[in-house]
Amino acid sequence: MKNDVRVSQSIQKNTRVSHFFSYLLMSVLAVLFLFPIFLVVMNSFKNKLYISTTPFLWPDSESFVGLQNYMDGLTKIHFLSSLGYSLFITVVSVALIIIFCSMTSWMISRVPCGLSKFLYGLFLISMVVPFQMVMYTMTKVANVTKLDNFVGICVLYLGFGAGMAVFMFSGFINGVPVDLEEAALIDGCNPLNMFFQVVFPIMKPIVITVAILNAMWVWNDFLLPYLVIGTKYKTVPVAVQYLKSGYGSVDYGHMMAVIVFALIPIVVFYFACQKYIIEGVIAGAVKG
Amino acid sequence: MRKSYKKYYALFVIPTLAAYAIAFVIPFVMGLGLSFCKFKTLKHAHFVGLSNYIYVFTQNSGFLGALWFTVKIAVVGVVTTNLIAFGLALLLSRGLKGTNFFRTIFFMPNLIGGIVLGYIWQLLLNGILIKLTGNDLTYSATYGYWGIILLYNWQKIGYLMIIYIAGIQSISSELMEAAKIDGATYRQTLHSIIIPLVSPSITICTFLALTDCFKMYDQNLALTGGAPANKTMMLALHIYNTYYNRKGFSGIGQAEGVVFTILVLVIAGIQLKISRSREAKEV
Known part of the structure; x- marks a missing residue:
């Protein structure tokens, strides 16, 4: 009896120690994961020379420039319009992708010819062909078909996104019984309304x-x-890259501010629909 | 019933199919054709047979060098991301309080695009390197290599971890309890229950990371851009540069694109075969 108590106490102690180390390890890793982002935010308030x-130094009276980098990002780089185009x-x-690929998938699943x-x-x-295979010819086709503007590019995304979307929609539809659809058709619905x-x-x-998967992509x-x-x-990634290739030497102050601008919508999106994002990523990976 | 659908077949299929043809099918067929041509513009393309392909496999093209660099990134990238992600998944699926918070943090980098990631890590790594050695990332290919590996780990660990957690959580709790009652140590449970039962997730994650490494472009462009002297150039970036930054090399770039496609198709084919044979065993 006494022995049993002692054993269970030592087990408890062991678990507590192992819990402590688990938390310690996770916390250290969490700091490592957040540090790069923290570093960018901190440097976005510094003059480019000090970045x-x-x-790794905190902004001081010499290096601190307030919101100057952010103002430049808005006025000189016109980052707001980049955010607008991307959005x-x-x-x-x-x-x-959602509307047309779901329609297509449903039709090709229901009419198995x-x-x-x-x-x-x-x-x-x-889904498997790398983009470099088609990048040049696709650009030429986009020029000829006048899809080379911020509206037309959405059609290209429909085309490139179709593979994965059709694959995932079809997998889902195959598991949906047809009874409801047949009942609706008998009631006189046409297939489109139905x-x-x-x-x-x-x-x-x-x-x-x-x-979610397509929005992230x-x-x-x-x-x-x-x-x-x-x-x-x-778009946002193009504007960020342009800071590097466009003006010769990089203004790291602008770069930092623009990166923070680029991160804000992602963080908001992530915390707003975290549950769906994580579930979506699991579903996408397991089925893809 | 099916008849009433057939009248609407075109309406449901054509919009997607048309976009797919413009974005992918036509460019793919044209690209295949152009890989046998020399051209500067599409109008002035002329047939040169296999000479583009022959050039791709000579030393001068740089294709094999980029392939070798990509393979080195892929091997180390796949192993490190998967090991760390699996370890974290074990840690996070022990039912400790607050694990959701950590899961949220570890997954977040996965949402950030490759270009932005590349510049975030350039700041960090250059800061460290300049402090320690006085040189930045562009000084040596070794720096660039490990830089890409670190960046890739930061980006992908959370993603793979989520898939592993889902795999571990799908193991029946009865099985785990039974092991505990039988007095199995954690190590034994890991060996005989967890690892065998999450092996589908291991296959998925291995190939996800592998194709990902092979197709990597944005991170490579932003972090090193190939510097120094194109020594840290992966396949995708190499093809882009051959195509757009070397005059008269478009046909060779296109042929490289075809070879690249075949490589990725082979990887995907192996994955399909492995997961099919597993399904067959389970049935």
Whole structure:
């Protein structure tokens, strides 16, 4: 009896020690994970000369420039318009992908003919082909078809996003019974109305997943907007890269402020829909 | 029933298909054709047979060097991200309080785009390197190499960790309890229960990281841009530079794109085969 108590006490003590080390390890790692971002924010308030020479020092009376870098980011680099382009392109592209790819996936899942099988296979190919294979010719096609502006590029994103979206939507639809749809058709609905009134609401979980995965991709995508619309309309990643390639030497003050601007929407988005993002990423990885 | 759908088939399929054709199918076929041509503009392309491909595999093209650098990044990148992510997943799925908070932090870098990531890490690594050695990232290919590895770990660990956590959590708690009652140590449980049962996640994460490393472009461009002397140039960046920064090399860049595509297809094919054979075993 006495022995048992002693054993259980020592087990408890062991768990407590191991909990302590777990927390210690996680905290150290958490600091390491946050440090680079903290460093950028801190340096965004310093004069550019001090950023490259003493990046780890807290801003002092000499190096502190207040919001100057941020003001330059807004007035000289016109970063607000970059945020606007990125937001517009991301929202419209994701909407196009959701609407048209869900329609296509539903149709090719519900009408299992040779053509449907062929189309399904055709869409999947783009998921594995690296962008460098098509970057030049795609840019030329975009020029000819007049899609080289911030509206037309959304059509290109529909095309590039189709592979993954069709794959994920089809996987979901195959598990949805057809009874409801047949009942709605007997009631005299045409397939288009029926799709949006009956099928689309059922697809909500997969729609959220596809929307999140595509939003993350389009928002952060660099090479496609750089090649197709980069000279006229700079999205956020293009504007950041342009600081480096455009003016010769980099103004690190501007760079820091612009990076902070770029991070704010991501952090807001992350904390607003964290649950969906993490679930979506798991679903996307496991199915993809 | 199916008949009433068929009238609407075109309406449902054509918008996506048209966009897909413009963005992918037509450029893909054109690209395949152009890889056998010499061209500056599309109008003045002329057929040169396999000579682009032959040049790709000579020393001068730099393709093999970039491939070798990419392989080195991929091997170390895949191993380090997966080991650390798996370790963190074990730590975070022990039911400790507050693990959600840590999960949130570890996952966050995954949302940041490669270009922005590259410049964040350039600031940090240059700061450290200049302090320690007096030189920055562009001084040596070794710096650039480990810089890319560090950046990639920071970006991907949280992502892989989330997938591993999902895998670990799907193990039935009865099985874990049974092991505990039988007096299995944590190490034994890890060896005989957790690792075998999360092996599908291990396959997924390994190949995710592998294709990711092979396709890496933004991070490479922003962090090192290939410096010094193109020694830290990965495949994707190398192809871009061959295409756009060397006059008269467009055809060779396109041929490199085709070879690159084949490489990635082979990796994807191996992954498919592994996961299919596992499914067959389970059934």
